[in-house]
Amino acid sequence: MQFRSFSFSKIVLLFFLGSVCQGAPVVLHYDPAVVQLEGVLELQNFPGPPNYQSIAKGDQLERHFYLKLDKEVAVIASEKDQAPDTKDEKNVKVVQLSIDGEDRILWSRFRKLGEGTHVRIVGKLMHQFTGHHHSRVVLLVDQIKD
Numbered sequence: 001m002q003f004r005s006f007s008f009s010k011i012v013l014l015f016f017l018g019s020v021c022q023g024a025p026v027v028l029h030y031d032p033a034v035v036q037l038e039g040v041l042e043l044q045n046f047p048g049p050p051n052y053q054s055i056a057k058g059d060q061l062e063r064h065f066y067l068k069l070d071k072e073v074a075v076i077a078s079e080k081d082q083a084p085d086t087k088d089e090k091n092v093k094v095v096q097l098s099i100d101g102e103d104r105i106l107w108s109r110f111r112k113l114g115e116g117t118h119v120r121i122v123g124k125l126m127h128q129f130t131g132h133h134h135s136r137v138v139l140l141v142d143q144i145k146d
Helices: 002-023 104-113
Strands: 026-029 034-047 061-076 089-098 118-127 137-145
8 A cells, every 4th residue: 555655646746846847937038148939920910109099090000020939938137138127027928029120031031921820030039118019028030940
C-alpha cells in the first residue's frame, strides 16, 4: 500500500510541476533587446485624428497590422530601456506592428501575406505612448520570417 501511495504522490507532483512550467509566460524586455515573436497577422481598424473616437463621425480611418501571439508574454522594463516611460506589462496577447514608413519592402510583404497568416517577426518592443498605438506593447519590425 505504501508503494502505491508513493507512486500516486509522485504522479501528482510531476503533473503539478509540468503544468506550472507550461503556464509560465515568456519574459521579454523593451528596446534595445531584440525579440522574436510568433503568431497570426491581423489587420484592425481604429478611429484616428482629430478625435480618435468615431470614424462614422468624421475621424480618419487608421489601419494597423497586429500580431496575435501564439503564447502570451510579459514585457518587463529595465534600466537598459531606450524610453524612460516604459511599464511592465503582463498577459500580453496582441502587439501592434510598427513598420518604418520608408520600408516599402516590409509593407508589401505584410500586404502580400495578409490576415490569418502565421509568421515569426524579429524586432524591438516599446510601450505604447501615442493615440496611434492601440495595444499596450508595440513591436518595431525589423524582419518577417514566414
